[in-house]
Amino acid sequence: MDRPKSISRRRILQAGTAGIVGAALPAAGQSPDQAARPKVPVDPTKVQGPLSTDVGARSPFERPKRLSLGERRTSSLTPLQDLDGIITPSDLHFERHHGGVPAIDPKQYSLLIHGMVDRPMVFTLDDLRRFPGKSMIRAMECSGNGGRVYRREGNQTDLTPQQIDGLTSTSEWTGVPLATLLREAGASPKATWFLAEGMDAAVMTRSIPIAKAWEDAMIAYGQNGEPLRPEQGYPVRLFLPGVEGNASVKWLRRIELADQPFMTREETAKYTDPLPDGTARIFSLDMDAKSLITEPSFPDKLTGPGWWEIRGIAWSGRGRITRVDISADNGRTWKPAKLDDPVLPKCHTRFRLPWEWKGGEAVIMSRATDETGYVQPTFDVLLAARGPSTAYHFNHIRAWKVMADGVVKFAGSGV
Amino acid sequence: MKGFFTKVLHDRSARGFFTIVLRGFCTIVLIVFCAAVAVAQKPLGIGRVATPDEIRKIDIDVMPDGRGLPDGKGTVAEGAKIYAAKCQSCHGANGIGGSAERLVDRESGKNWDFATNAKLVKTVGNYWPYATTLYDYTNRAMPFMQPGTLTPDETYSLVAYILALNKIVPEDAEMNRTTLPAVKMPSRDRFVIDNRKGGKIVK
Numbered sequence: 001m002d003r004p005k006s007i008s009r010r011r012i013l014q015a016g017t018a019g020i021v022g023a024a025l026p027a028a029g030q031s032p033d034q035a036a037r038p039k040v041p042v043d044p045t046k047v048q049g050p051l052s053t054d055v056g057a058r059s060p061f062e063r064p065k066r067l068s069l070g071e072r073r074t075s076s077l078t079p080l081q082d083l084d085g086i087i088t089p090s091d092l093h094f095e096r097h098h099g100g101v102p103a104i105d106p107k108q109y110s111l112l113i114h115g116m117v118d119r120p121m122v123f124t125l126d127d128l129r130r131f132p133g134k135s136m137i138r139a140m141e142c143s144g145n146g147g148r149v150y151r152r153e154g155n156q157t158d159l160t161p162q163q164i165d166g167l168t169s170t171s172e173w174t175g176v177p178l179a180t181l182l183r184e185a186g187a188s189p190k191a192t193w194f195l196a197e198g199m200d201a202a203v204m205t206r207s208i209p210i211a212k213a214w215e216d217a218m219i220a221y222g223q224n225g226e227p228l229r230p231e232q233g234y235p236v237r238l239f240l241p242g243v244e245g246n247a248s249v250k251w252l253r254r255i256e257l258a259d260q261p262f263m264t265r266e267e268t269a270k271y272t273d274p275l276p277d278g279t280a281r282i283f284s285l286d287m288d289a290k291s292l293i294t295e296p297s298f299p300d301k302l303t304g305p306g307w308w309e310i311r312g313i314a315w316s317g318r319g320r321i322t323r324v325d326i327s328a329d330n331g332r333t334w335k336p337a338k339l340d341d342p343v344l345p346k347c348h349t350r351f352r353l354p355w356e357w358k359g360g361e362a363v364i365m366s367r368a369t370d371e372t373g374y375v376q377p378t379f380d381v382l383l384a385a386r387g388p389s390t391a392y393h394f395n396h397i398r399a400w401k402v403m404a405d406g407v408v409k410f411a412g413s414g415v
Numbered sequence: 416m417k418g419f420f421t422k423v424l425h426d427r428s429a430r431g432f433f434t435i436v437l438r439g440f441c442t443i444v445l446i447v448f449c450a451a452v453a454v455a456q457k458p459l460g461i462g463r464v465a466t467p468d469e470i471r472k473i474d475i476d477v478m479p480d481g482r483g484l485p486d487g488k489g490t491v492a493e494g495a496k497i498y499a500a501k502c503q504s505c506h507g508a509n510g511i512g513g514s515a516e517r518l519v520d521r522e523s524g525k526n527w528d529f530a531t532n533a534k535l536v537k538t539v540g541n542y543w544p545y546a547t548t549l550y551d552y553t554n555r556a557m558p559f560m561q562p563g564t565l566t567p568d569e570t571y572s573l574v575a576y577i578l579a580l581n582k583i584v585p586e587d588a589e590m591n592r593t594t595l596p597a598v599k600m601p602s603r604d605r606f607v608i609d610n611r612k613g614g615k616i617v618k
Contacts, residue, residue, distance in 0.1 A: 098556075099556065099562065112465055112469065112470065112473065113465075114465060114470050114474070119458075119464050120464065120465040120470055121462045121463070121464060121465060122462060122463055122464075122465045122469065123461070123462040124462075127461050127462045130461050131459065131461055151533065183458070184458050184459060184461065184462060186458070195476055197473075197476070201556070201562045202555075202556045202562070203475070203555040203556055203562070203563065205476060205551075205555070253473060254473055254474070256474065256476065258478070260478065260479070260480075262476050262477075262478055262479075262551075263478070263479045263544065263545045263547065263548055264476075264548060264551060264552070265548050265551070265552035265556075268543060268544050268545060268548055268606070269537065269539075269542060269543050269548065272606065274527075274529035274530040275530050275607075276530045276531055278526065278527040278528065278605065279527070279605050279606065279607045280529065280530075280605055280606050280607070281606075281607060281608070281609045281610075281611075282544075282606040282607065282608065282609070283608065283609055284609040284611065285609070286609070286611065286613075288611065288613070289613075316613075318613040319613075370613065372612070372613025372614050373613070373614050373615050374613045374614055374615070374617075375615070377617040381617050382617060385617050385618055386530060387530025387531045388530070388531060388533060389529065389530055389531060389532060389533035389535070390529075390530045391529075
């Protein structure tokens, strides 16, 4: 597959201008692209290489990048097309923030838990790390993910997986179960909701049903083996598996237990889903099953007919993915893909299927099923249920069209 | 082993015996489980009890019933002055036409066709279900470049002004901890609980 066509080429050009060590100056007869390639020995077995380093870096040939959106750069998208497996490198985890990324000194940090508890408690970062901990590999998806292709279905073909669905990422999260802290504070059995509040300039707040705290909510301080990245909530965030990302409040400073939701701006004016019957869903927290083929995808070009592997990710906020079916004939026939281990609940799951491209046009698409029996819907089914200008939760089937010359374009939910 | 279970399950008296054994086992499991829960519920003694002062300092949320609202008051006229000085540069004159979110418009969207009419803009007047949210959000996150700097009187005034622009309260309204939670927003009853539960039907 010919990937350098657009993204990788741009990436390497940028790497060159950023001053990668070893980048050669343009020489006569070289294209700027060739000139920008990192310099390597003709034969690496005949020369000693550089020595060990304190902090490693990617190969200068690999420059995956998040894509920031908007004038205010309040979000950035994960380059899904550049990733293998299920873990998102921490520096490529998508971002969404409402008041920038705050700088917080971990020594000054504390978390307050109060409201309907026997003992309002304050925990320092050291306190949180002292509690019995837990790690879990789980996905997080923004509920606005995919809105761009839902609202303008079929209008754009030059879109990458990153541009379509880059607001989803998977990490190994480490922390203390919120349930443990609620027991420490003596949560009242009458408490039905909790408020989570951040210490960013938006002082972000969301109300969460307390059942989630007893089920699997985590107060996370670790991500992929290291402390959280600043843009992921350093030093401490709430992490709610399977729930729309906005509710996993970052830079967490306060949790208040109550007997009703707080009706913050985010959960009323923003993260609610208008329906065609003139109502809007509120607290639509769970993310439904979804899948996306990441290879081949725009702007790839298949170099010729023959065997290719169709690869992608599938996930569900309601549990495990049980199957992913692939169609290479625009949805007429489907074949089950192979799911890579591990297949974890509420987590990206990698799927693969060998595919023989016989040349000519082909439309490929994937369809996920989760353990509740939910099947990723077509665009038409979702449209009928939600209406064309609803907000959030856009999990319909995505398709790619392989042209006769091998060029791959986004094809909405099928042609 | 397989033969034993088959025999047990097909023999009525043996099945009764099996049930008793099973019940006994379950009881033991239950006791052990309860003991474990009791142990787990005993505080581990990590962290410290919060003082009322440190709670008061950051407990800034306001609930729909008015809990959390501070003393103070504000009028529409006062709000107009503060708005012009601190909000208008982003939100536009009269809450319309600025670079930041549109705040005012009660008329369009009154049929609540947000899901089918892509031209509709959600505003405080046509979408927000609770007036207390306006206080809570303005107080915690506005003005955008000086978040958290408004006094309670300033916030009450701005809330009064925005609600009046949306024709939800009269021009002579005063907002305070009693009057604000009593304001019924036009869209209050439009919000429904999430009925998606996975399974075969797409909702």
